Amino acid sequence: MNEAKSRVFHEIDFDKPGRQVGYLRVPQSRDGGAWATIEIPIAVFNGGPGPAVLFTGGVHGDEYEGPIAVSRLARRLDPGALRGKVILMPALDLPAAMAGRRMCPVDGRDFNRCFPGDPKGSFCQVLAHFVDSVILPQVEVSVDVHAAGNAMEAALSSNMHHSQDAGLLARTIAMASAFGAPYNVVFWGVDETATLAAAAEARGVLAIACELGGYGRVSVDGVRIAERGLDNVLRHFGMIDGRPDTTQADGSPATKHMEVRDQRGYVFAPSEGLFEPLHLPGAPVAEGELAGYLHFVEEWEREPIPVKFRSDGYVWMAPGQGRVKKGDVVGVVMRPYAG
Numbered sequence: 001m002n003e004a005k006s007r008v009f010h011e012i013d014f015d016k017p018g019r020q021v022g023y024l025r026v027p028q029s030r031d032g033g034a035w036a037t038i039e040i041p042i043a044v045f046n047g048g049p050g051p052a053v054l055f056t057g058g059v060h061g062d063e064y065e066g067p068i069a070v071s072r073l074a075r076r077l078d079p080g081a082l083r084g085k086v087i088l089m090p091a092l093d094l095p096a097a098m099a100g101r102r103m104c105p106v107d108g109r110d111f112n113r114c115f116p117g118d119p120k121g122s123f124c125q126v127l128a129h130f131v132d133s134v135i136l137p138q139v140e141v142s143v144d145v146h147a148a149g150n151a152m153e154a155a156l157s158s159n160m161h162h163s164q165d166a167g168l169l170a171r172t173i174a175m176a177s178a179f180g181a182p183y184n185v186v187f188w189g190v191d192e193t194a195t196l197a198a199a200a201e202a203r204g205v206l207a208i209a210c211e212l213g214g215y216g217r218v219s220v221d222g223v224r225i226a227e228r229g230l231d232n233v234l235r236h237f238g239m240i241d242g243r244p245d246t247t248q249a250d251g252s253p254a255t256k257h258m259e260v261r262d263q264r265g266y267v268f269a270p271s272e273g274l275f276e277p278l279h280l281p282g283a284p285v286a287e288g289e290l291a292g293y294l295h296f297v298e299e300w301e302r303e304p305i306p307v308k309f310r311s312d313g314y315v316w317m318a319p320g321q322g323r324v325k326k327g328d329v330v331g332v333v334m335r336p337y338a339g
């Protein structure tokens with residue numbers, strides 16, 4: 001299973017006690033740089049016996065809360081107070097993170113659609129292969145911090161795939177509850193087979209991701225929830241002292257568990273145009289209710305098209321980029337988790 005030798009090299013000793021920071025060097029030959037590499041930041045904290053976890057940010061470069069929260073944890077975590085191992089990669093697709101873009105500018109790919117990767121492939125494929133074949137086999141837990149990027153804003157949430165394995169499902173929900181975002185969304189997946197979370201699950205790693213902001217800016221609450229959530233996961237597994245703090249801004253004590261069970265939760269643009277959304281993330285909505293209007297500013301004669309929700313629930317993802325193409329998602333509705 002994907003055990004071909006990686007072309008990524010580094011000087012990290014994953015078994016060495018204490019704190020190490022360094023770089024993964026991904027070969028990237030170019031004009032003027034035959035042996036050039038792209039250096040991906042990595043930190044490893046080894047506090048002796050205990051669980052091993054992977055925290056990642058910057059899988060998409062237009063999502064900023066993960067890089068901030070994961071790199072800050074790398075500065076403040078005390079290896080002397082840690083039981084187990086923490087691997088931190090705050091800006092995994094570094095070229096995308098430096099460019100503030102979803103797609104990697106080196107090879108034009110979405111890094112989170114490249115797993116399990118290919119050691120002879122493009123930059124994203126080589127890096128995905130390294131993460132899959134070298135990093136994931138070392139850990140039992142993965143938390144991948146995302147936001148909704150330039151195109152959307154998410155109700156602040158963790159998310160996880162549904163599983164037929166009742167024990168695995170319960171352990172993943174327990175971890176998401178400990179993470180303590182306002183919402184946790186269990187979803188059945190659309191185009192989810194090539195993601196980091198899917199690769200982690202294929203290797204038996206307990207995996208959640210998060211959507212902690214969007215609209216191409218840094219969410220104040222998203223950063224706070226990301227930082228607290230990473231600490232909460234370490235507390236949940238007994239790796240640092242203390243109990244998870246899951247108190248919410250509205251005074252409620254815990255995460256609300258939600259689900260997106262099928263395609264009816266998704267609202268698609270029926271044509272190319274300018275989409276005017278009518279709801280903010282978290283808003284309650286009903287099946288048949290207007291999600292927004294698709295405008296055609298280039299034609300006086302053409303009336304805006306009303307676009308409707310296809311499911312009751314609450315807005316998980318709200319659009320905000322303006323111009324959309326036919327088939328783009330212009331809203332995702334979550335419902336209370338039915339188990």
Ligand SMILES: [Zn+2]
Nearest residue numbers: 060063146147
């Ligand atoms: Zn993302």
